[in-house]
Amino acid sequence: MLPIAVPWVGEEEQRGVAEVIASGWLTQGPKVAAFEKAFAAACGTAEAVAVSNCTTALHLALIALDVGPGDEVICPSMSFIATANSIRHAGANPVFVEVDPRTYNLDPEATRRAITPRTKAIMPVHQVGMPADMDAFLAIGREHGLPILEDAACAIGSRYKGRPIGGDGVMACFSLHPRKIITTGDGGMITTNSEPLAAKLRLLRQHGMSVTDAQRHGSKQVVIESYLMVGYNYRMTDLQAAVGIAQMARLPEIISRRRHLADVYRERLASVKWIETPFVPEDTEPNFQSYPLRLKAGAPVSRLELMNHMMTRQISTRRGIMLAHREPPYAGLGLSLPVSEAASDESVLVPLYPQMTDGDVHRVCDGLESVVSRNALAS
Numbered sequence: 001m002l003p004i005a006v007p008w009v010g011e012e013e014q015r016g017v018a019e020v021i022a023s024g025w026l027t028q029g030p031k032v033a034a035f036e037k038a039f040a041a042a043c044g045t046a047e048a049v050a051v052s053n054c055t056t057a058l059h060l061a062l063i064a065l066d067v068g069p070g071d072e073v074i075c076p077s078m079s080f081i082a083t084a085n086s087i088r089h090a091g092a093n094p095v096f097v098e099v100d101p102r103t104y105n106l107d108p109e110a111t112r113r114a115i116t117p118r119t120k121a122i123m124p125v126h127q128v129g130m131p132a133d134m135d136a137f138l139a140i141g142r143e144h145g146l147p148i149l150e151d152a153a154c155a156i157g158s159r160y161k162g163r164p165i166g167g168d169g170v171m172a173c174f175s176l177h178p179r180k181i182i183t184t185g186d187g188g189m190i191t192t193n194s195e196p197l198a199a200k201l202r203l204l205r206q207h208g209m210s211v212t213d214a215q216r217h218g219s220k221q222v223v224i225e226s227y228l229m230v231g232y233n234y235r236m237t238d239l240q241a242a243v244g245i246a247q248m249a250r251l252p253e254i255i256s257r258r259r260h261l262a263d264v265y266r267e268r269l270a271s272v273k274w275i276e277t278p279f280v281p282e283d284t285e286p287n288f289q290s291y292p293l294r295l296k297a298g299a300p301v302s303r304l305e306l307m308n309h310m311m312t313r314q315i316s317t318r319r320g321i322m323l324a325h326r327e328p329p330y331a332g333l334g335l336s337l338p339v340s341e342a343a344s345d346e347s348v349l350v351p352l353y354p355q356m357t358d359g360d361v362h363r364v365c366d367g368l369e370s371v372v373s374r375n376a377l378a379s
């Protein structure tokens with residue numbers, strides 16, 4: 001079976017973990033600090049704060065912005081459900097807004113119309129690594145005095161107008177889950193250019209403690225810590241960060257492989273009239289965390305038939321990006337978002353990961369094309 005994605009890890013990650021085990025410092029310590037530095041450098045930001053995953057990253061970022069009960073945060077429904085959940089974790093309400101049907105990213109004009117006196121922040125998602133139109137969101141943020149918090153879960157290594165994703169909004173949150181671009185098993189990172197916000201995030205992630213374990217152990221004097229706010233335990237461990245440091249070194253190659261494979265898909269599928277390959281806006285360089293295909297009107301098969309056909313050919317596929325407003329926690333809102341619903345229902349993800357060969361991509365495309373001849377034979 002050709003899988004949908006495989007994380008790329010190897011000996012360098014193993015050596016890093018072995019070093020941490022030998023050092024005896026297993027929790028948040030020097031490796032986390034080094035990983036944060038490397039991540040901030042890749043994103044061109046002043047600061048990066050490592051946490052336990054991207055959902056906790058989003059939760060902490062919202063808390064740092066004083067988002068709480070009664071507040072509204074604008075976000076897409078068409079996203080992994082953690083986007084909306086993080087807003088609920090902060091006690092606030094997600095306000096679901098339509099996406100641009102070409103990029104699956106939050107629609108700036110629909111966002112503008114959804115702003116109310118209760119709106120506290122806007123959370124665009126760089127969906128499957130495709131950069132959202134940040135200049136449009138920054139302009140809306142300036143007009144209305146609202147912070148832009150980026151859900152950049154899938155977007156490390158993507159670029160928007162030449163700028164790496166991570167430094168445009170007040171904060172950007174990344175995921176290090178194995179299904180993303182680089183991984184630490186589980187993990188998250190918050191980038192920001194604000195020193196005060198970074199300091200607040202560092203307090204919040206570790207119980208509100210005034211000194212870190214590393215500072216206390218490193219001190220020549222007795223240190224009595226205090227707890228400055230109701231914090232959380234959202235730490236990343238040095239075991240994870242050691243993996244992350246090795247992953248950062250692989251990032252350029254991972255991105256260039258993904259872009260190359262996306263090119264192979266695009267060129268090969270250009271002649272398949274019923275399939276639409278991802279639209280890439282001018283001035284954006286996506287990392288192709290996933291490769292979503294859209295079935296055009298008049299496609300010879302339904303999406304389910306296509307996915308089943310691919311399975312018989314030993315090729316994994318996944319449905320398109322989910323819709324939070326269709327899931328039980330949010331279905332009660334009774335929302336109808338026709339653009340998002342069509343985009344989700346008509347799209348399918350096909351395998352894309354850096355270890356794939358060009359031949360693997362052609363095997364997937366052969367599978368897609370063969371569904372038509374199969375149908376012709378059956379009729």
Ligand SMILES: *Cc1c(COP(=O)(O)O)cnc(C)c1O
Pocket residue numbers: 053054055056079080082083125151153154174175176177187188
């Ligand atoms: C994966 C993902 C998340 C959640 O990331 P975790 O690290 O698993 O918590 C949040 N938002 C989006 C858009 C994602 O794709």
